[in-house]
Amino acid sequence: MTRSPSAPQPLRKPEPLRKPEPLRKPQPTRAGPLRVAIVGAGPAGIYAGNILRTMVRAAGDEVAIDLYDSLPAPYGLIRYGVAPDHPRIKGIVKSLHEMLDAGTIRFLGNVSFGIDVDLADLQAHYHAVIFATGAIRDTDLDIPGIDLPGSYGAADFVSWFDGHPDAPHDWPLDATDIAVIGNGNVALDVARMLAKHPADLLSTDIPATVHAGLLGSPVTDVHVFGRRGPGQVKFTPIELRELGDVQGVDVIVYGEDFPRDENSEARLAASNNQVKVMSRTLNGWLTREPTGASRRLHLHFLHSPAEVSGTDRVEGMRFERTAPTEDGGVRGTGEFLDYPVQAVYRAVGYRGSALPGVPFDAVRGVLPNDGGRILAADGTPLPGLYATGWIKRGPVGLIGHTKGDAVETVTRLVEDLALLPEPAAETGGDAGEAILRLLGERGIRHTTWSGWLALDAHERALGDADESAVLRERVKVVPRGEQVDIASEAVLVTTWRR
Ligand SMILES: Cc1cc2nc3c(=O)[nH]c(=O)nc-3n(C[C@H](O)[C@H](O)[C@H](O)COP(=O)(O)OP(=O)(O)OC[C@H]3O[C@@H](n4cnc5c(N)ncnc54)[C@H](O)[C@@H]3O)c2cc1C
Ligand SMILES: NC(=O)c1ccc[n+]([C@@H]2O[C@H](COP(=O)([O-])OP(=O)(O)OC[C@H]3O[C@@H](n4cnc5c(N)ncnc54)[C@H](OP(=O)(O)O)[C@@H]3O)[C@@H](O)[C@H]2O)c1
Structure with missing residues (x-):
């Protein structure tokens, strides 16, 4: 059974600010500032x-x-x-x-x-x-196979494409099919950077080595997996919408990942504006015809990571299908789904x-x-x-x-x-x-x-x-x-x- 993640926690607003007390003067023994x-x-x-x-x-x-x-x-x-x-x-x-x-x-x-x-x-x-x-650092994802060659942390990849001095000089971009785990904005950044055609990054500040690395990438399909439903993503609306405007990349979503039960519909109706906007964006993509672009970015929901498969390196990714629960979380269904991928990026949070x-x-x-x-x-x-x-x-x-x-x-x-x-x-x-x-x-x-x-x-x-x-x-x-x-x-x- 998959562990049932809890309902989304909204970012806690900072406490109302207390007015600072005036400095007590004179300061005890302080010489100078x-x-x-x-x-x-x-x-x-x-x-x-x-x-x-x-x-x-x-x-x-x-x-x-x-x-x-x-x-x-x-x-x-x-x-x-x-x-x-x-x-x-x-x-x-x-x-x-x-x-x-x-x-x-x-x-x-x-x-x-x-x-x-x-x-x-x-x-x-x-x-x-x-x-x-x-x-x-990347937070850990404790599933079998996560340490196989070809499995990476998002933070390391981000450091590479952003030219961090302590990141490796070269990044192995040799996969045609890639899994990105997580439904936060970092997962979107990673997926977009992997799927984007390098010519569209030429006007940015990426180092020449990063551009050269991306030019050599044979990627055709990037799959982003969330363990909860489309109503519980941690993306933000602008970042999500932006995916649909990436040149030469088709965004693909799947009807079976959109729960239509009464509880899910009621939750969506009661959710905040951001969630509703993103729901409209995602539902819009359900009916959009792919253009036949050479690269595709797939968004999957209700997929909980179970195992990275492979012997000497990543050969696939196994997920357990989840189903929504009344409290806004999910439960494992016992159904497993396998995706042949040669690289896995976990974007499940920093630490x-x-x-x-x-x-x-x-x-x-x-x-x-x-x-x-x-x-x-x-x-x-x-x-x-x-x-x-x-x-x-x-x-x-x-x-x-x-x-x-x-x-x-x-x-x-x-x-x-x-x-x-x-x-x-x-x-x-x-x-x-x-x-x-x-x-x-x-x-x-x-x-x-x-x-x-x-x-x-x-x-x-x-x-x-x-x-x-x-x-x-x-x-x-x-x-x-x-x-x-x-x-x-x-x-x-x-x-x-x-
Ligand atoms: C991939 C990614 C993309 C993001 N994109 C956006 C975005 O587009 N828009 C947005 O609003 N937010 C974005 N965020 C969130 C934003 O980056 C954070 O909210 C913010 O940077 C947190 O600020 P911080 O100062 O706490 O940490 P940091 O920005 O991480 O700064 C910490 C600093 O401490 C230094 N440091 C660490 N250890 C030591 C040490 N031992 N000695 C000396 N120095 C040390 C580090 O070098 C670093 O400079 C993004 C986050 C990530 C992970
Ligand atoms: N452009 C931007 O504005 C931008 C860009 C990047 C980052 N940021 C911000 O930076 C912060 C950090 O972003 P983030 O993406 O690292 O974190 P995040 O928003 O907390 O997202 C983490 C994702 O990982 C999933 N996850 C965690 N543990 C998992 C597990 N064991 N199995 C499967 N999935 C798991 C979470 O799912 P659950 O929800 O189910 O827990 C969630 O979808 C966020 O506030 C983000 O908005 C902003």
């Missing part, structure tokens, strides 16, 4: 820095913020997760850029927490640390990673926290340690949701100001320089905001110079060393501007 390290320069970390600056300044105090990232460039999953053919989040990037360009948050890239610096280092130099390290020395909830893959305050094993808040973004509440939600997270976390930090421990490091009167000295002594080549501006300009120039496409905004530089070299040519801005 409040010093805060933020680990992770994805949207959650950048929003946290910007909101912290605003709140502290509004209270008439000063704050110096260092924003660390293990990557040489900022923006986290915006740079290394969002699909290259989705440039419409440009507005968000512009506003995050402006927050960092104001100069009051100092970006320190190419510095990994847990490798280059540890908790003791940060606690010695800052009054508080906010972890915004996101979720970068946060533990950070050395910081409590970790291994079941949920998050830092245990109360509204952003990191909690010790006995449930009490650890002074000066906070979490925000996906590492705080799990890998669900859009970029915009990380702003609400940041407001909540920073509000807690501001409430705690009088309780924050004084950093112990001997800084010689210049705390801003002291941490840079430490990085220098350890031989860490950190990147800066001006370094990012240089890398950004370099990538844009590569885009301008590329004659294979009319409009190419940038071409990403992939190797870490090359990114650091280009960034290092910029004048180092090493002081905190206030």
Whole structure:
């Protein structure tokens, strides 16, 4: 029997924001500004820095913020997760850029927490640390055969096509028939990138190696499988509709995957507008004639993954047919369906990673926290340690949701100001320089905001110079060393501007 997944959980709205209490002045023993390290320069970390600056300044105090990232460039999953053919989040990037360009948050890239610096280092130099390290790994799918060659995690594939410096240089694209497991937006990104004709990606920022890899792909059929019904998909309407507009790709859905029982119809009638819009899109595809395109993208529902079959590599995928239950979940029917595929991609969610020395909830893959305050094993808040973004509440939600997270976390930090421990490091009167000295002594080549501006300009120039496409905004530089070299040519801005 298939485990019955529970009914969809709507993304919890952030709690109504409590008005931050005014700072209690004078601060106990603090000499100079409040010093805060933020680990992770994805949207959650950048929003946290910007909101912290605003709140502290509004209270008439000063704050110096260092924003660390293990990557040489900022923006986290915006740079290394969002699909290259989705440039419409440009507005968000512009506003995050402006927050960092104001100069009051100092970006320190190419510095990994847990490798280059540890908790003791940060606690010695800052009054508080906010972890915004996101979720970068695939969650596991525990079915037989999942480790066979030809079975991949979506996060790894995404990292490859987005030019992540730690992703493999080449990706094996040798399958004609591919299964993608999952009914979330990541599954759609993966399926679209696999099915799309490479010529339609030429105007994006994909590296040349990725374009060359996609050009060699013999794929004809990409099958996306959801374990629940079309009324329980976790797609969003724009992303779903977009599939129907991919050039040279037919979208195919199957009537037997659309439950028409009374309960399902009643649930659909009572569902929110997004679900109704997507239901209309999917039902519309039921009656659309295929154009005979050379590539097809099939959407299957009520298919729960049972086994990846094959001896030395993936040869097929077995699913158990499911049926809807009254509570909006599904149950296994005992009927099994086999699909001959040569590659399987699981897009069943991301997962946060533990950070050395910081409590970790291994079941949920998050830092245990109360509204952003990191909690010790006995449930009490650890002074000066906070979490925000996906590492705080799990890998669900859009970029915009990380702003609400940041407001909540920073509000807690501001409430705690009088309780924050004084950093112990001997800084010689210049705390801003002291941490840079430490990085220098350890031989860490950190990147800066001006370094990012240089890398950004370099990538844009590569885009301008590329004659294979009319409009190419940038071409990403992939190797870490090359990114650091280009960034290092910029004048180092090493002081905190206030
Ligand atoms: C494939 C994919 C596509 C998406 N597309 C969209 C989209 O089109 N639109 C949308 O609104 N949302 C999209 N999302 C959701 C969006 O990316 C997230 O909501 C958002 O990025 C979460 O922000 P974050 O800052 O918590 O994490 P992240 O963006 O992951 O940022 C975390 C940062 O922490 C850094 N880090 C991690 N560990 C360490 C360490 N030990 N030391 C130092 N730094 C560290 C990472 O390098 C990274 O830069 C997508 C998500 C995925 C997975
Ligand atoms: N363009 C965009 O805006 C964009 C792009 C990518 C990602 N994102 C966002 O990023 C977040 C993460 O996306 P995501 O797709 O990784 O996660 P998601 O939205 O949570 O979807 C995960 C999917 O995996 C399925 N799944 C989980 N465990 C499974 C199992 N054991 N067997 C079969 N199926 C299983 C889930 O099914 P159940 O529902 O049955 O649990 C769900 O369909 C989402 O909020 C998403 O909207 C946005």
